[in-house]
Amino acid sequence: MNTHGSRSGFAASTSTRAPSSLDSALLTPELLTERLYLRQWRDEDAEPLATIYAEPTFLEHMPPLDLEGTKAQIERFRRQWTDEGFSHWAVEDRASGRLIGRIGLMRHRDWTLGGAPVEVGWSLDPEFWGRGLAGEGGRASVEVWRERLPGEPQLISITSPANGRSRRVMEKLGLTLRGETNWHGHDVVWYAVDR
Ligand SMILES: CC(C)(COP(=O)(O)OP(=O)(O)OC[C@H]1O[C@@H](n2cnc3c(N)ncnc32)[C@H](O)[C@@H]1OP(=O)(O)O)[C@@H](O)C(=O)NCCC(=O)NCCS
Numbered sequence: 001m002n003t004h005g006s007r008s009g010f011a012a013s014t015s016t017r018a019p020s021s022l023d024s025a026l027l028t029p030e031l032l033t034e035r036l037y038l039r040q041w042r043d044e045d046a047e048p049l050a051t052i053y054a055e056p057t058f059l060e061h062m063p064p065l066d067l068e069g070t071k072a073q074i075e076r077f078r079r080q081w082t083d084e085g086f087s088h089w090a091v092e093d094r095a096s097g098r099l100i101g102r103i104g105l106m107r108h109r110d111w112t113l114g115g116a117p118v119e120v121g122w123s124l125d126p127e128f129w130g131r132g133l134a135g136e137g138g139r140a141s142v143e144v145w146r147e148r149l150p151g152e153p154q155l156i157s158i159t160s161p162a163n164g165r166s167r168r169v170m171e172k173l174g175l176t177l178r179g180e181t182n183w184h185g186h187d188v189v190w191y192a193v194d195r
Helices: 043-052 067-084 134-150 164-172
Strands: 038-039 087-093 101-107 118-124 155-158 176-181 186-194
Touching: 038 134, 043 067, 043 101, 067 101, 087 134, 101 134, 118 134, 134 155, 134 164, 155 164, 164 186
Parallel strands: 118 155
Antiparallel strands: 038 087, 087 101, 101 118, 155 186, 176 186
16 A cells, blocks of 8 residues: 555645554544544443534435444444445544544445445534545545455445535545435435446
8 A cells, every 4th residue: 555645635644643554454443634643442432423413414415324323333344344444534634633424344234236236435523514524535546446355346436316425435546326216214415436
């Protein structure tokens, strides 16, 4: 993996607490980008993440998730890290050290169109929207797919048709619209990039 290239958005690490670790059983347990620290989940992440999930702006395109649901979601992320070697990272804003959301890769064994594709996804605190941070973390995720999952021919991303912000992030990362479908009872659009 290129840890210094501008294309990936990775910055050379000067931090002592968060070196990029590429040799673990986990695919890439943590990463530094220019402005983000993508790391493993901690128990204390549940409350700030649930607070983000309760923001009215956040809920425009996302279903509500209370604290218990958020704790269960974090447990699912941890299980996926163990079982698949990857999942969403907890996202910290490097400047403030605040948890500001989640970004990463996730395998969907129940994808409505079959197979078990890997999806890139993101959810951030509305206070941090519009600064290119989803693009920055998403770009790092795409690099991990490209370089650490060579057997995966396609990377997809899924959102609701009205979620223009998320669709724009997909386009910025080079994914193109592949279709519309219904998944878990919701109409969705899906994008993809091929190797
Ligand atoms: C989707 C989300 C992660 C984007 O985060 P972000 O950090 O603001 O994203 P970026 O700043 O990297 O990019 C956003 C892009 O959307 C554009 N944009 C903003 N509002 C838009 C709109 N209503 N329609 C289309 N594009 C829009 C921005 O201009 C920017 O593009 P640009 O860089 O070309 O100017 C954030 O809005 C979020 O957390 N939403 C709630 C959770 C969610 O919907 N997750 C995706 C579920 S599939």
